[in-house]
Structure formats: C-alpha cells, structure tokens
Amino acid sequence: MIVQEAELDPKYQALWKKALISAERKNWEYVIDQVLPIVTANLGFLDGRKLLRSAEGEFVGGAKKGFGLGGGLFKGGSKKEPAEQIADLEENTFRKDPFSQSANEQLYDLAMKIHFPELAAFALETLRRGHPENTKNMHKLALHYMAHNEPEKAGEVYRSIVKIDPRDMDANKGEKDAAAKSSIKNQGWGAEGDFRKAMKDSGEAAKLEMLNRQGMTKEQMEQFLAETIDQYNADQTNIVVVKRMADLYERLGQIDNALMFYDYALNTLNPGDVALQRKVEIIRDKVQDKQIEDYEREIEGDPDAPDIEDKRAQVAEIRRQRSAVVINEAKGRVDRNPTDKTLRYELGQAFFNAGMYTEAIPELQQAKSNPNMRIKAILMLGRCFERKNMNDLAKTSLMEAAKELVVMDAIKKEVLYELAHVLEKMGDKPASLEALKEIYNADYGYKDVAKRVESSYS
Numbered sequence: 001m002i003v004q005e006a007e008l009d010p011k012y013q014a015l016w017k018k019a020l021i022s023a024e025r026k027n028w029e030y031v032i033d034q035v036l037p038i039v040t041a042n043l044g045f046l047d048g049r050k051l052l053r054s055a056e057g058e059f060v061g062g063a064k065k066g067f068g069l070g071g072g073l074f075k076g077g078s079k080k081e082p083a084e085q086i087a088d089l090e091e092n093t094f095r096k097d098p099f100s101q102s103a104n105e106q107l108y109d110l111a112m113k114i115h116f117p118e119l120a121a122f123a124l125e126t127l128r129r130g131h132p133e134n135t136k137n138m139h140k141l142a143l144h145y146m147a148h149n150e151p152e153k154a155g156e157v158y159r160s161i162v163k164i165d166p167r168d169m170d171a172n173k174g175e176k177d178a179a180a181k182s183s184i185k186n187q188g189w190g191a192e193g194d195f196r197k198a199m200k201d202s203g204e205a206a207k208l209e210m211l212n213r214q215g216m217t218k219e220q221m222e223q224f225l226a227e228t229i230d231q232y233n234a235d236q237t238n239i240v241v242v243k244r245m246a247d248l249y250e251r252l253g254q255i256d257n258a259l260m261f262y263d264y265a266l267n268t269l270n271p272g273d274v275a276l277q278r279k280v281e282i283i284r285d286k287v288q289d290k291q292i293e294d295y296e297r298e299i300e301g302d303p304d305a306p307d308i309e310d311k312r313a314q315v316a317e318i319r320r321q322r323s324a325v326v327i328n329e330a331k332g333r334v335d336r337n338p339t340d341k342t343l344r345y346e347l348g349q350a351f352f353n354a355g356m357y358t359e360a361i362p363e364l365q366q367a368k369s370n371p372n373m374r375i376k377a378i379l380m381l382g383r384c385f386e387r388k389n390m391n392d393l394a395k396t397s398l399m400e401a402a403k404e405l406v407v408m409d410a411i412k413k414e415v416l417y418e419l420a421h422v423l424e425k426m427g428d429k430p431a432s433l434e435a436l437k438e439i440y441n442a443d444y445g446y447k448d449v450a451k452r453v454e455s456s457y458s
Contacts, residue, residue: 002046028058086111136173155175155182259280382394416436
C-alpha cells in the first residue's frame with residue numbers, strides 16, 4: 001500500500017521536488033501548500049505525509065504555545081470512505097493542529113480499518129513527537145509494533161517509556177519481550193514455532209531451561225560454565241553456546257568476560273541482532289561503571305599515590321568515551337530529522353552532560369520552539385550559562401521559565417532552586433532567599449530549602 005516517489009504521477013513528482021527545495025529553505029507554509037495535494041491524492045505516500053507533518057509542526061509551533069484537540073473531526077458515523085475522511089483530516093485539522101490527540105487517534109483508527117498499519121504507526125509516532133511525555137500513547141504504539149512483527153521498534157519505544165518512568169513495570173517487561181521476539185526473528189526461529197527446534201538436540205533446550213531457573217547456586221553455574229566452555233572450544237561459531245557462556249559470566253559477576261563474548265556474538269556471529277546490540281551496550285556500561293568505581297575507591301583510599309593523576313585521567317577518559325557515544329547517537333538522530341526539536345533537546349542534553357556547554361546552547365535554543373520541550377530547554381540553557389559563569393544570562397533564562405510556570409510542580413521547584421543558586425552567586429542574597437521561600441511555602445521537604453530559609457531568621 002505504501003507509494004514511493006517514483007510511483008507518483010509526473011505532476012506530483014515535480015511538486016514533490018519543489019517541496020523538498022522549500023523544506024531546505026525552511027519555507028514551511030509553502031511546503032504545506034505543495035505537499036498537501038500530493039498526499040490527498042496519494043493515500044500511501046508516507047514520505048510525503050512525514051514531511052507534511054514536520055512542516056506543519058514547524059509552522060504551527062511558532063504561532064501557538066501548545067496544541068489542543070483540534071477541530072473538524074468526523075465522527076465514526078460518517079458516510080464518507082476512510083480515504084476521504086483522511087483527506088478531510090489533512091485539510092481541516094492537521095494543517096492547524098498537527099499533534100491533535102483526537103485527530104491522530106482517528107487517523108489511527110481509519111488506517112487500521114483499511115489495513116494500513118504503517119499509516120497507523122505514523123499517527124501514533126506523530127502523537128509521540130507532539131506529546132513526548134504521554135506514555136499511554138507510547139504503550140499503544142509499542143503494542144502496535146509488536147502486533148505487526150516489528151519488535152526492534154517496539155523495544156525502542158519501551159526504552160523511551162522507561163526513561164520517563166523507570167517504575168513502569170509493563171514497559172520494563174515489554175522491553176524484554178520485544179528483545180526476545182527480536183532475537184527470535186533475527187535467528188529465524190519463529191518459522192518453526194519454537195526456538196528449541198533451532199538447537200542441535202533436546203539436551204541444549206534442557207540446559208537453557210536450567211540456566212533460566214531461579215536459584216541456581218554458584219557451584220551449579222560454574223559447573224555449567226565449564227561444560228559450555230568445552231562446547232565453545234569444539235565449535236566457536238555456535239551462537240547459542242557463545243551467548244550462554246556470556247550470560248553465565250554475567251551471572252557470576254565476571255562482566256569483563258561477559259562483555260568479550262557478547263561482543264564476539266554481536267560483531268562476528270550476528271551483526272544484525274538488535275537485542276544483542278542493546279545487551280552489549282548495557283554490559284559495556286556496567287564494565288565502565290565498575291572501572292570508575294574501582295579507580296575512585298583507589299583515589300579516595302590513597303590520594304597521595306604516585307599514579308593518582310593517571311587514575312584521575314583514566315576516570316575522565318572513560319567518562320569522555322561514554323559521552324562521545326551518547327553524543328554521536330544523538331547527532332545521528334538529528335541528522336536524520338533536523339527539524340525535530342525534541343531531538344535537538346536530546347542532543348543539547350548530551351552536550352550538557354559531557355560538559356560541552358557552548359555546543360549545547362544552540363541546540364537548546366532551537367528546542368525552545370517546541371511547546372512541549374520549552375521549559376526543560378530554558379532550564380538547561382540557564383544551567384549552561386551558569387556553568388560558563390554568564391550569570392546574568394542564566395538569571396534571565398531562569399526567570400523567564402519561572403514566569404511561564406503557573407503551578408508549583410516539580411519542574412518549577414527545580415527552576416526556582418537553580419535561580420536561587422545563580423542569584424546567590426551574583427551576590428543578591430535577598431532575591432535568592434525569596435526564590436527559596438517560594439519553594440518553602442509549597443514543599444517544606446524539598447532538598448535543603450527548609451534549612452536555608454529557616455537559618456536566615458536566626
């Protein structure tokens with residue numbers, strides 16, 4: 001059902017090329033005028049619909065503070081065909097409110113009605129972009145991907161949910177299920193109906209059952225590992241054995257060995273395994289965390305050691321490497337979708353966490369134009385200015401954020417606390433105290449606010 005550019009009528013191909021040029025020039029209103037007739041006439045042209053929604057987001061985002069429920073919706077009883085209803089939504093609703101909750105939900109329902117799951121996923125991805133904190137929508141998107149055999153995409157969505165709410169047990173479980181389904185898909189086990197059929201014999205399945213049992217003793221795992229090492233020495237291309245050996249090393253706390261074999265499985269035996277790639281990333285983080293912990297323990301235990309500076313340099317280098325990986329991934333996402341302000345915020349955040357405040361500033365300034373990311377971007381901008389000792393600019397940014405926040409929620413407390421810090425640095429202690437008192441009046445237990453406010457009266 002998906003239509004490619006080459007399949008368009010020549011007149012629409014010409015219009016599409018003009019739209020791409022307009023997009024490069026950031027003439028968003030012109031892009032909308034050019035692409036809208038293309039997608040109205042070609043329901044399956046998803047590339048066009050994606051560009052259209054991005055252009056609408058850029059154009060409307062600059063004109064209004066937020067997005068509502070939209071207008072011009074057609075109820076379920078409409079006598080129009082689904083394709084006509086979708087065209088009406090594009091012309092009457094999305095042009096004014098591309099991230100409308102109800103309009104995108106209706107687009108999802110219409111797409112599913114005509115058996116067009118890619119368009120349905122696009123509707124939910126649009127909601128995810130416009131409402132990045134709405135985990136209910138993200139759960140629906142992840143389930144959609146799982147139902148249509150796209151576990152890698154589902155796993156990515158579940159990981160995003162966990163970042164927002166680490167206590168979301170459904171998302172944690174969903175990520176594991178998606179990783180398992182992804183591995184089965186990549187190994188081709190699903191066609192047999194049971195991955196155990198991919199093993200050489202039933203004994204392998206029994207060993208896997210034993211490995212997954214809760215409560216295996218250390219001695220049992222060590223014995224199991226010795227048997228697995230013998231199998232590996234006999235055949236170093238058996239990915240089931242390699243992954244089992246890596247898992248056993250991980251369970252036994254030998255994470256350096258675990259990383260070595262997970263890495264071998266990924267880079268040599270199965271480079272396309274998304275779940276395995278995620279596992280390597282997790283274990284590598286654990287290895288680096290342990291290295292940092294060991295070095296810091298040694299530094300604290302013997303601060304006068306002759307190699308103390310080398311150890312500090314090692315800690316700094318590990319952190320630099322980790323930051324570089326995060327930054328490169330964020331840059332890649334921005335390069336693929338440079339108009340997405342949420343991705344700009346994530347890149348700015350990666351720069352900030354790496355201490356690259358100058359690089360973070362332009363990304364965060366762009367992210368401010370997304371109503372959903374605006375306050376977070378302003379807060380981080382203020383922190384960038386403060387870290388660069390540009391305290392007057394930090395004060396301006398934080399006061400701007402505080403003024404826009406009406407409710408004393410967690411983010412406003414964070415903004416006021418940061419503002420109090422900046423004001424104190426600038427020598428304006430009375431103003432700093434007033435900012436802390438605002439928090440004190442709403443939340444006595446917030447950080448050290450009570451102690452600082454009450455001590456000012458003694």
